[in-house]
Amino acid sequence: MAPKTIIEKIWDEHVVYREDGKPDLLYIDLHLVHEVTSPQAFEGLRQKGRKVRRPDLTFATMDHNVPTVNRFVIEDEVARNQMTALERNCHEFGVPLADLNSPEQGIVHVIGPELGLTQPGKTIVCGDSHTSTHGAFGALAFGIGTSEVEHVLATQTLWQHRPKTMQVNVTGALAPGVSAKDVILAIIGKFGVDFGTGYVLEFTGDVIRRLSMEERMTICNMSIEAGARAGLIAPDDVTFAYLRGRKYAPKGEAFEQAVEKWKQLCTDEGAVYDRVVHIDGNEIAPTVTWGTTPAMSSPIDGTVPHPEEFATETERKAAQLALQYMGLKPGIKMTDIAIQHVFIGSCTNSRISDLREAARIVKGKKVAPGVRALVVPGSQQVKKQAEEEGIAQIFIDAGFEWRDSGCSMCLGMNPDTVPAGEHCASTSNRNFEGRQGKGARTHLVSPAMAAAAAIYGHFVDVRTLYKEAVR
Amino acid sequence: MEPFIIHKGKVAGLDRANVDTDQIIPKQFLKRIERTGFGQFLFYDWRYLPDGTPNPHFELNRPENEGATILVANENFGCGSSREHAPWALADYGFRAVIAPSFADIFYNNCLKNSLLPIKLPKEDVVYLLKQAERPDYELTISLEQQVVFDDEGFTSAFDIDPYRKQLLLKGWDEIDLTFVYEPYIIAYEKARS
Numbered sequence: 001m002a003p004k005t006i007i008e009k010i011w012d013e014h015v016v017y018r019e020d021g022k023p024d025l026l027y028i029d030l031h032l033v034h035e036v037t038s039p040q041a042f043e044g045l046r047q048k049g050r051k052v053r054r055p056d057l058t059f060a061t062m063d064h065n066v067p068t069v070n071r072f073v074i075e076d077e078v079a080r081n082q083m084t085a086l087e088r089n090c091h092e093f094g095v096p097l098a099d100l101n102s103p104e105q106g107i108v109h110v111i112g113p114e115l116g117l118t119q120p121g122k123t124i125v126c127g128d129s130h131t132s133t134h135g136a137f138g139a140l141a142f143g144i145g146t147s148e149v150e151h152v153l154a155t156q157t158l159w160q161h162r163p164k165t166m167q168v169n170v171t172g173a174l175a176p177g178v179s180a181k182d183v184i185l186a187i188i189g190k191f192g193v194d195f196g197t198g199y200v201l202e203f204t205g206d207v208i209r210r211l212s213m214e215e216r217m218t219i220c221n222m223s224i225e226a227g228a229r230a231g232l233i234a235p236d237d238v239t240f241a242y243l244r245g246r247k248y249a250p251k252g253e254a255f256e257q258a259v260e261k262w263k264q265l266c267t268d269e270g271a272v273y274d275r276v277v278h279i280d281g282n283e284i285a286p287t288v289t290w291g292t293t294p295a296m297s298s299p300i301d302g303t304v305p306h307p308e309e310f311a312t313e314t315e316r317k318a319a320q321l322a323l324q325y326m327g328l329k330p331g332i333k334m335t336d337i338a339i340q341h342v343f344i345g346s347c348t349n350s351r352i353s354d355l356r357e358a359a360r361i362v363k364g365k366k367v368a369p370g371v372r373a374l375v376v377p378g379s380q381q382v383k384k385q386a387e388e389e390g391i392a393q394i395f396i397d398a399g400f401e402w403r404d405s406g407c408s409m410c411l412g413m414n415p416d417t418v419p420a421g422e423h424c425a426s427t428s429n430r431n432f433e434g435r436q437g438k439g440a441r442t443h444l445v446s447p448a449m450a451a452a453a454a455i456y457g458h459f460v461d462v463r464t465l466y467k468e469a470v471r
Numbered sequence: 472m473e474p475f476i477i478h479k480g481k482v483a484g485l486d487r488a489n490v491d492t493d494q495i496i497p498k499q500f501l502k503r504i505e506r507t508g509f510g511q512f513l514f515y516d517w518r519y520l521p522d523g524t525p526n527p528h529f530e531l532n533r534p535e536n537e538g539a540t541i542l543v544a545n546e547n548f549g550c551g552s553s554r555e556h557a558p559w560a561l562a563d564y565g566f567r568a569v570i571a572p573s574f575a576d577i578f579y580n581n582c583l584k585n586s587l588l589p590i591k592l593p594k595e596d597v598v599y600l601l602k603q604a605e606r607p608d609y610e611l612t613i614s615l616e617q618q619v620v621f622d623d624e625g626f627t628s629a630f631d632i633d634p635y636r637k638q639l640l641l642k643g644w645d646e647i648d649l650t651f652v653y654e655p656y657i658i659a660y661e662k663a664r665s
């Protein structure tokens with residue numbers, strides 16, 4: 001048999017029907033649902049008298065709208081309606097739901113892995129572009145629109161064209177203080193916000209192999225910021241160890257059998273990708289965005305660029321508009337950018353290891369005067385664990401607000417927003433105009449970089465802090 | 472779904488790259504549980520000033536763009552969030568087609584599901600159309616059947632579209648109904664795997 005990439009292996013396993021001139025009909029193993037992109041899909045089913053074909057392969061939670069303080073008092077009536085609608089829909093169609101009362105509630109991309117629902121080799125979809133996160137387990141996971149949500153609910157399948165494959169090889173080693181977030185920001189900075197369009201990315205290389213599951217999720221999470229609907233990492237012992245004992249993972253003998261099967265999920269020797277790109281991990285610095293796309297970033301020891309430095313007219317214009325929106329002058333040092341808000345959270349960086357990393361920097365220090373800093377754990381389970389480990393207390397003692405889980409300031413659909421004109425160091429994934437609030441100025445960074453910005457009131461190179469901490 | 476066969480209409484230009492779906496329809500308007508009524512919020516943060524009055528500098532607010540049904544934009548249009556509210560808002564505002572050199576994948580698919588035709592044209596054609604769109608009366612015709620975009624002054628440009636999607640659009644078919652025809656295959660697949 002011809003050698004195959006892991007992407008092709010998973011794809012071929014899931015083709016229900018194939019005919020020339022048509023997309024493949026692909027089977028979906030896991031469908032995750034949240035309150036914002038599903039109401040119209042359930043309504044569509046209802047209008048046509050259709051059922052959910054496999055409620056047992058569907059799992060819902062609420063995350064986007066939920067308040068992270070006083071979560072049961074939702075003042076926004078429209079938001080409340082949306083959550084009530086999800087409860088009603090799940091009840092009516094028999095879909096399991098982790099609601100606000102559930103200890104399992106959290107951001108959909110945090111709880112899927114946490115509960116062991118996310119497993120190697122699965123096809124996973126959700127009406128959310130950051131579904132790519134689940135690719136960290138060697139699953140083929142991608143975001144879909146509401147019409148596709150309805151299609152999957154009704155048929156458990158999707159018509160999909162076979163994607164092109166791209167290897168993103170990250171070699172070398174990362175310096176202390178350089179994180180998975182910096183890796184993915186550096187990749188997007190180097191190759192652009194649309195280099196992945198039409199492709200599924202496979203991340204490979206020494207740097208990737210050494211990452212924890214949480215860090216791998218951070219990388220895959222932001223594949224969509226490179227235009228790729230999906231990004232994945234072949235499973236290995238790190239993956240299997242993470243999954244063992246999780247609620248929905250296979251148990252006992254069945255787990256060992258599953259591991260044997262999962263081990264086959266790798267790219268065969270000699271398999272050919274449609275495109276290969278490479279980045280040297282040794283050269284990656286802590287990275288901060290200065291503009292309004294995730295590609296508009298600089299290393300922390302760099303400066304805000306001049307628009308004239310860009311090659312094309314479109315890029316120059318985009319940089320100009322971005323700098324205007326961000327209120328930044330070309331040529332200033334990244335470390336001179338003052339910060340008024342800090343958000344540690346989102347499906348990119350709100351897992352326990354992210355919070356530990358940030359807490360290491362914060363421990364024994366105080367949030368700078370004039371800075372408002374928030375920690376929003378990705379799930380109620382993460383929250384509980386952080387409280388048990390004493391991490392929560394470190395943040396609270398330093399002057400951070402410690403919240404309940406949800407999407408929160410990542411997109412500000414709940415009351416957590418950044419006021420116009422103010423700068424926020426955010427561990428989330430999108431620095432688009434208005435993302436964190438109208439006129440809000442977002443800088444994407446790693447959890448350690450966000451923590452340091454909270455303490456100093458401006459960006460600092462965490463590599464220098466790590467040297468202190470280690471000695 | 473409403474069929475899309477041929478459409479002639481006025482062209483509006485939005486000469487920006489990487490227009491994301493957060494811009495097309497900001498999050499505060501995602502809380503509705505219907506598919507309709509999003510047009511009033513299209514490009515909200517660009518379209519309106521903080522006091523709620525229309526921003527005269529925003530492209531779509533220019534008088535010459537009033538009543539436009541075809542939008543021309545730059546690279547990577549519709550990137551970011553998967554929200555289908557973006558094509559819903561564009562369609563509800565009155566657009567039938569969006570022309571750009573490239574689109575983000577999820578957005579592109581979402582448009583097709585809503586009879587809003589996303590058309591990829593070569594960069595130089597888009598540059599030309601953005602220029603023409605500055606005129607108040609500039610119109611284009613889009614024939615999905617022929618897969619071609621043309622004006623009355625000799626411009627013509629062909630585009631690609633997946634034949635399966637094209638069929639669905641021309642006929643205005645409901646995709647789920649169609650997939651149910653393949654249910655025996657789905658059942659067989661589930662049996663074989665369990």
Ligand code: SF4
Nearest residue numbers: 130346347407410411
């Ligand atoms: S945390 Fe942000 S990016 Fe992630 S699912 Fe929530 S809103 Fe989307």
